[in-house]
Amino acid sequence: MKPVKHSHLPTEENLKAEIQEAVNTVIDRGDFVLGHEVYSFEEACCEYLGAKHCFGLNSGTDAVRFALIALGISSGDEVITSPFCFVSNAEAIALEGATPVFADIDPQTFNISPAAIEAAITPRTRAVLPVHMYGHPADMDAIKQICSRHGLAVIEDACQAFGSMLPASENTAAASRMVGGDSMFAAFSFFHTKPLGAYGDAGMLTTNDDGFAEKIRMLRNHGSSKRYYHDEIGCSSRLDTIQAAVLLTQLKYFEHKIESVRRHAAVLGKELDGIGDIIIPHEAAEYRHNYNLYTIRTSRRNELLDDLQSRGIKCSVAFPLSIHLQKSFAHLGHSRGDYPESEKAQDKILCLTIDPYWSEGHITKIVDEIKDFFG
The missing domain is CATH 3.90.1150.10 (Aspartate Aminotransferase, domain 1)
Structure with missing residues (x-):
């Protein structure tokens, strides 16, 4: 489902009324878990961001953690990230048994410094987790080049950066590109204070890898590819249908x-x-x-x-x-x-x-x- 785009931002009162109507539709229908609006929102985000796969989750924190799990990062591994951001990234790394290794920030953008990343790489480094701080994108071209040279995965913390844009790259004809559109992994938060905010906790993980996508699809639903059949250990991290309705309504504007x-x-x-x-x-x-x-x-x-x-x-x-x-x-x-x-x-x-x-x-x-x- 493609989001209907409107020519103006509605008044606060009209937007609230439209959201309430969308919520009431879900309540009347009763498909509260992985319902219609969840898949519609995921499809709309794929179109908006230019990503191949988008998965609605219960938080941006789970989005980061699922990327780490999909990469098999665990005890003995190191993940380089910023010391200047919310604690959730370091938490997610630690909860998987790995060690967060910090690299200092650029004083202008508050984003992790590519030079500091390179200096922090060791034989135990498995991935780099840059943060698009306050909504200003990190220097992803430089970061990806470093990671490519060293064989490292990249997980972007885009929790504050929905709708932020990077310059054009040599790999795309577009004038610019959305943060998260061409990423290995990009984690978004829809916490109510974020640019696109739910009425509570909500998040999303994007990827352009079909194999990772299948793993994320199962992880968020108890490792299940078919109801009551569980291929691996997962958990419950599904975007609620009501929250998806709230987000889908706002996405139009x-x-x-x-x-x-x-x-x-x-x-x-x-x-x-x-x-x-x-x-x-x-x-x-x-x-x-x-x-x-x-x-x-x-x-x-x-x-x-x-x-x-x-x-x-x-x-x-x-x-x-x-x-x-x-x-x-x-x-x-x-x-x-x-x-x-x-x-x-x-x-x-x-x-x-x-x-x-x-x-x-x-x-x-x-x-x-x-x-x-x-x-």
Whole structure:
């Protein structure tokens, strides 16, 4: 099923009503597990992203873990990933018995540095897990070249990057390509704060490999290829039909949402550039940043955070402590100073959540409050 594309973003009220109608349809029909909307959403995502296979799962975390399982990564293996992101990637690696090995980030994009990846490779390295941080794509061409030279798999954490775009490559005639479209594996999250958000937990894994696709299809449904016949050990990680209905409805309007968010980001960038010591987000040439989070940097982060929150402006710090410094990974033996760019970022970043429905007046209020703060 191809998603019907609309010429505009509906009002919030109309969108909520349309989603409710889609949910009611599922309730009336009663196919709550792997129902009609799940397969329709997967097909629509394949078309939107340009991926061969898309599998709806219960979270982006499970998407990463299923990719690791499909690759056979286990005890004794190492997987290189970023220290500056949500903890779930390192968790998934550790839960499979492997060791997360960190490589520092690029200070402009907050994405893992290709040079740092290459420096971190050992004979035990099996895969690289880059993160498209805040919605800005990582330098996938450089990362894939490194992995190809060393015979390593690539699992992309695209949880924040649905709708983000990479520059054209020599392997495609298209002017640009969607993140996750030409990937070995790409994990997406549809947690409610993400660009395409469900009414709860939801995720997806893409792949262009038929063999991996069959394995993922079984893994999400207790290792079963036929009901009550189980070919391998799996688990229950199926996208609920109700959540698929919520997502499928929004997908029709998603490009308009991205366009609106990017317009707001452009205004913020123009107005905030040069205020105090603020560094506005970087967007590399020929990339499309979806601005899942509009992330600025300032040495007065904590004060500014408190000030904006006291004035009702939605902002946060994602993330205040790098993974190598988390208590849960203390056994790896890291200390402050090991990944300096990640640590600089954790101390200075402040994230604004851009609402596509913001008015010009609301953007002006945010800018004015920040100007007032810096005097």
